[in-house]
Amino acid sequence: MMAALKRKHLQEQVVLDDDSDTMVGLVGKRVIPILVKDDGAPMLESMDMVHYIEGLGPPVLIGPQRPEIAAWADAVVAKTSPLTMPRYPLLGLPEFATVAAHDHYVVRKRKTYGDLVELRSHTREQIKALMPSLEQLDGLIESPQAVNGTQSLDDIRVLPLLRSAAVVKGLSFPRRVRDYFENHDGPHRLQAAAGGVRGCHE
Numbered sequence: 318m319m320a321a322l323k324r325k326h327l328q329e330q331v332v333l334d335d336d337s338d339t340m341v342g343l344v345g346k347r348v349i350p351i352l353v354k355d356d357g358a359p360m361l362e363s364m365d366m367v368h369y370i371e372g373l374g375p376p377v378l379i380g381p382q383r384p385e386i387a388a389w390a391d392a393v394v395a396k397t398s399p400l401t402m403p404r405y406p407l408l409g410l411p412e413f414a415t416v417a418a419h420d421h422y423v424v425r426k427r428k429t430y431g432d433l434v435e436l437r438s439h440t441r442e443q444i445k446a447l448m449p450s451l452e453q454l455d456g457l458i459e460s461p462q463a464v465n466g467t468q469s470l471d472d473i474r475v476l477p478l479l480r481s482a483a484v485v486k487g488l489s490f491p492r493r494v495r496d497y498f499e500n501h502d503g504p505h506r507l508q509a510a511a512g513g514v515r516g517c518h519e
């Protein structure tokens with residue numbers, strides 16, 4: 318998202334879920350995302366990457382931040398993960414392109430979330446539990462352009478969460494959330510801005 322906002326070219330390399338060697342070879346452990354800088358040095362904290370890219374050229378995250386937005390983003394993950402995590406293997410994502418990579422993810426997630434089919438069978442209750450948080454965000458959004466009126470780090474906190482949640486069929490965003498999301502996700506806007514579909518909220 319940050320690279321798209323800064324109009325920076327980012328060469329993307331997808332790592333298959335079972336390809337631990339590539340991750341360990343770069344940073345010594347299994348973790349994504351990894352940003353390899355032009356000088357070859359890897360970075361492995363996504364917010365560090367955001368600050369690093371923001372530092373290249375004129376800033377784009379110039380608006381104010383609000384602590385309630387960060388708090389909202391931190392709290393909502395517990396509600397979105399049970400919906401999104403069991404759906405990622407259904408989306409034809411490139412990190413699950415082989416049967417082994419797909420099954421590696423399913424087995425890994427089963428340890429944390431239990432059986433993924435069973436988890437999906439609770440979709441109705443999970444959506445019901447998430448709606449109050451989306452209503453809360455609806456009341457916090459100041460404009461369709463930016464959650465705080467002017468683009469800021471808070472948009473980097475919120476938009477990818479909405480992008481992930483949007484994979485859930487049957488989940489409808491409240492009006493202001495939808496306007497905000499569609500403004501950033503439409504075909505001629507920052508379609509690439511929220512990065513891949515899969516949220517990194519483990």
Ligand SMILES: N[C@@H](CCC(=O)N[C@@H](CS)C(=O)NCC(=O)O)C(=O)O
Pocket residue numbers: 347348349350361362363364516517518519
């Ligand atoms: N603090 C890191 C966390 C990254 C993270 O949690 N990555 C997850 C995937 S979304 C991960 O690599 N999990 C280990 C695994 O896939 O085995 C960041 O914000 O970049």
